[in-house]
Amino acid sequence: MEEKICLACLATDKKLKNNYCTKCIRELFNGITPNPLNFDKVEFTKKRAELSPRMSISGVQDKISLAFEKKDLTPTAINGKYILKPITKGVGQIENEKDIVANEHLSMLISKNIFKIPTASCALIKFSDGELAYLTKRFDYDDEKLKYxxxxxxxxxxxxxxxxxxxxxxxxxxxxxxxxxxxxxxxxxxxxxxxxxxxxxxxxxxxxxxxxxxxxxxxxxxxxxxxxxxxxxxxxxxxxxxxxxxxxxxxxxxxxxxxxxxxxxxxxxxxxxxxxxxxxxxxxxxxxxxxxxxxxxxxxxxxxxxxxxxxxxxxxxxxxxxxxxxxxxx
Structure with a gap:
């Protein structure tokens, strides 16, 4: 059986479930094995336009909030527990745009795994067309869904x-x-x-x-x-x-x-x-x-x-x- 790389921790594992190892499914997704996203970046842009007036996520980079519906992570304006960032295009003087999501993912893993700094849980996740996006779990809610x-x-x-x-x-x-x-x-x-x-x-x-x-x-x-x-x-x-x-x-x-x-x-x-x-x-x-x-x-x-x-x-x-x-x- 061919070894594959977990899109969260980058560990090699023969028994990944939808691109993630068992440990990351437990820690990042609370035990739910997520399906690949059922929308692409074009649909992402449409959803962002629809939801942005009601969303509270700050910053200039394109992003939307996601929540689980069964095993699907879907865009939402309220109670989203994940933030999705795609590859950025046409923002200012940014170069080498295609590496942005992998760059952020790697940098976060260095913080967490090597420097042992408390770091937001994150992963890469595939759009429906296979393109990778950056996904991070929100840390500003407790287990009872109360916001910090x-x-x-x-x-x-x-x-x-x-x-x-x-x-x-x-x-x-x-x-x-x-x-x-x-x-x-x-x-x-x-x-x-x-x-x-x-x-x-x-x-x-x-x-x-x-x-x-x-x-x-x-x-x-x-x-x-x-x-x-x-x-x-x-x-x-x-x-x-x-x-x-x-x-x-x-x-x-x-x-x-x-x-x-x-x-x-x-x-x-x-x-x-x-x-x-x-x-x-x-x-x-x-x-x-x-x-x-x-x-x-x-x-x-x-x-x-x-x-x-x-x-x-x-x-x-x-x-x-x-x-x-x-x-x-x-």
């Missing part, structure tokens, strides 16, 4: 277009400002601060320069005042899709550049060590994360090779990750 209270860092820091201009989610604050809000609002902030640090350095390593204020959030469960960092979401090697001339990250690390940054013109080990000190990350925990990064490349390379990226995208992802490791001198 969620606020992104733009809201927490009280910045908006009216206060800081149209580019507010990139220009208004830095990652140190976000860390201060975690300390203020999260009761278990020692764990959350380490988690946040790992997210920042991961975004640097995978060349995600779109980790802006709205891509980090805090949430609390229904009938609770205790806040936590939401699972990681919206991860992508943006460098492969946008010809960026300036900057390596969406936000600056600190309020001012370190002498090392001024010397090299990009972030290095010293910058992240300084950031760790500013957010009170213990040296022993910082060293452990650095060791994780040192050991990470073989696992990252394995996931890249198993991913659904094109050959060109795979080589770019590998090379850019290695270049960032070299910048950190680890």
């Amino acid at each position: 209270d969620q606020e992104d860092f733009a809201g927490i820091l009280e910045v908006s277009p009216s206060t800081h201009g149209e580019n507010y989610k990139y220009d208004a604050c830095n990652y140190l400002d976000c860390a201060k809000m975690i300390k203020k609002h999260v009761s278990s902030n020692i764990v959350a601060i380490e988690d946040f640090f790992k997210r920042i350095i991961l975004n640097y390593l995978i060349c995600n320069s779109d980790a802006h204020l709205k891509n980090f959030s805090l949430y609390s469960k229904a009938n609770s005042n205790e806040y936590f960092l939401t699972p990681n979401y919206d991860l992508l090697n943006t460098r492969f899709h946008i010809n960026e001339k300036y900057g390596d990250m969406a936000l600056e690390l600190l309020e001012d550049y370190t002498s090392t940054y001024k010397a090299y013109g990009y972030y290095t080990y010293d910058d992240f060590e300084t950031f760790a000190k500013y957010i009170d990350l213990p040296k022993i925990r910082f060293d452990k994360i650095i060791q994780l990064i040192k050991d990470s490349y073989p696992q990252v390379e394995e996931l890249i090779n198993k991913s659904f990226l094109s050959s060109k995208a795979k080589e770019f992802y590998k090379n850019s990750y290695k270049e960032r490791m070299e910048r950190l001198k680890i």
